[in-house]
Every structure is written in C-alpha cells, then in structure tokens.
Amino acid sequence: MAIEKFNLLEAFYMTIITVATVGFQEVHPLSDAGRLFTSFLIITSFGTFAYAITSLSQYVLNGEFQLYFKNYRVNTVIQKLENHIIICGYGRNGKQAAQVLKNKKQKFVVIEKSKELFSSLSQTNIDLFVEGDSTQDEVLLKAGIEKARALITTLPIDADNLFIVLSARALNPKLTIISRASDDNSDRKLKTAGADNVIMPDKIGGAHMASLVLQPDVIEFVDFITGQGGDHIKLEEITFDSLPSQFKNKSIKELEIRNKSGANIIGFRTETGEYIVNPSPDTIMIPNAKLFVLGTSEQISKLKDLFS
Numbered sequence: 318m319a320i321e322k323f324n325l326l327e328a329f330y331m332t333i334i335t336v337a338t339v340g341f342q343e344v345h346p347l348s349d350a351g352r353l354f355t356s357f358l359i360i361t362s363f364g365t366f367a368y369a370i371t372s373l374s375q376y377v378l379n380g381e382f383q384l385y386f387k388n389y390r391v392n393t394v395i396q397k398l399e400n401h402i403i404i405c406g407y408g409r410n411g412k413q414a415a416q417v418l419k420n421k422k423q424k425f426v427v428i429e430k431s432k433e434l435f436s437s438l439s440q441t442n443i444d445l446f447v448e449g450d451s452t453q454d455e456v457l458l459k460a461g462i463e464k465a466r467a468l469i470t471t472l473p474i475d476a477d478n479l480f481i482v483l484s485a486r487a488l489n490p491k492l493t494i495i496s497r498a499s500d501d502n503s504d505r506k507l508k509t510a511g512a513d514n515v516i517m518p519d520k521i522g523g524a525h526m527a528s529l530v531l532q533p534d535v536i537e538f539v540d541f542i543t544g545q546g547g548d549h550i551k552l553e554e555i556t557f558d559s560l561p562s563q564f565k566n567k568s569i570k571e572l573e574i575r576n577k578s579g580a581n582i583i584g585f586r587t588e589t590g591e592y593i594v595n596p597s598p599d600t601i602m603i604p605n606a607k608l609f610v611l612g613t614s615e616q617i618s619k620l621k622d623l624f625s
Contacts, residue, residue, distance in 0.1 A: 321351045336362045388406040391445055393455035398461045401425055403468045405481055407434050408470035410497055426460045440546040452480045475503040479510055486511030551617045555608040560624055570598035580612030
C-alpha cells in the first residue's frame, strides 16, 4: 500500500500469494521498489517457516511434546483420584515410601519441586506426580488433597513439614498425616499442628542398629513380617467398620479366622487405643476396635473374601 499505492484488498491478496509462493499473476505491474520489497518478503517468509519447522522438530525430538501430553494425562488421572496417598518430597525417605506403596499396589501421588529429582521421577515407574512446592496450597490441591486419605511429608526441613501439616489439616480435616522430623523438639510441634504420627529416621535408624546387635534374629524376623519379606507374608489390620454386619460385636472365637482362612490373630487394639498382644478368644470386636492378622498372601486373600 505504501510503495505501490495498492488498496487494502489488493495489498492483502498480493501478500498472501507471495508468502504462500503459489505464483498467481500480480494485481498490477511492480516497480523496482515493489520488486525489492517482494523479494525481502519472500526471504523473510522462508526464514520464518524454516525456524518454525526447526523449533517444532526440536520440541518433538527432545521429548517435550511427549512430556506435555504425559503431564496432561497425569493431571487428568489425579483429578479423578479418591482415597489416595500423597507423598511430599522424593528424597531418600520419599523414595522408600513410594516403593512400599507401589509394592502394596496403593494409589499415590508424589509432589517434588526439585527439577533434577522431578526429571528422574518422571522416568521411573512412578505413575502419578506433581511438580511444585508442597508448602503451597494450590500444589496440594492439584495433587487431590481434598479427596486423599493420607499424606506423608518427608522434607528435610522441619519448618517445611510443619507448614505442610498445617495446610493439609486445614484443607482436609479427615486426612491421616505422617510427618518426618529431624530435631527432637519438632515432633511435639508437628503433632500439635495436626500430624497423626511423627517419624524421626535418624533416631529410629540408631535404635534399629542397636537392636540388631542385641537381638539380631528377632529384629530380622520383625522386619520380615512387616514388609521386608516381599508379597509372600502380609500383616493386615481388620477394623470394626470393615466387618460385615453378621461379624460385628462377635468374639474372636466366633469369627473363626484361623479355621476359615489359616491366618493368625496376633494383636488387638481396643476402642481406647490400648494394644493387646495375642488377645483372648473371648475378646469382642466392638466399635473403634481393630484386629491385627498375620498370614501368607493366600491366607489374607481368603480372609478378605470371608469379610467382603
């Protein structure tokens, strides 16, 4: 329009057929200045097109395209999750927790803000993960905190864990919260903030090593039945609410767990939270009570079928 004095429609048409390189006839003969401008427009168009193709190719070949759709799929699945577990932090403790939950076929989501750890996480067999800071409410909400049944926070800084516990308890009052702690004074604060249990890995690790010196076979056996023995041995809990109506308010003898499934009742938790080892056959399953049953995977399967 400026060089050849074309009107708007003529200029638009000439630009389209030039950029598209279709080669239709010119609207009007071009002057030397018009030919120079057209040449510049063709070179610029080819350069822009080549850059776009190169950028798109790099996007696809570098895996960003696949990563985008993987993240989209993961976010879609997380939005539909219910009764799952959230792990905050994918350090040593977070990895161990994730591996145990994976082996137990539990649904869980990992939150990690470290770019390096998040990249390695996305290449492992961990299916659901969220990149972000666990101390932020929007990240917890993205992980489905409102519909989760439990949260495990394993961050190395106690103040961060405390902040997460406060936020999680406010977002989901019914949530079971397990927190890591490093300092001796932090466990009380975390429980006050809303944590159901506080684990101190350093203290537990030292006590465990000392016990292995004093009672090595006993400790190894306990480790074996509490998760170190693989899928063959299982320790399960049976709550009053999980029992069918015909089994509620019945004695352990009347449940006939040993006779019908082969599994053994090794513990009982009363409605007040007291633990009883090897409970009497006359012990009654009353509201808020729990049974702890030990057996092989086949025996536990039979037990679940019995109470389903």
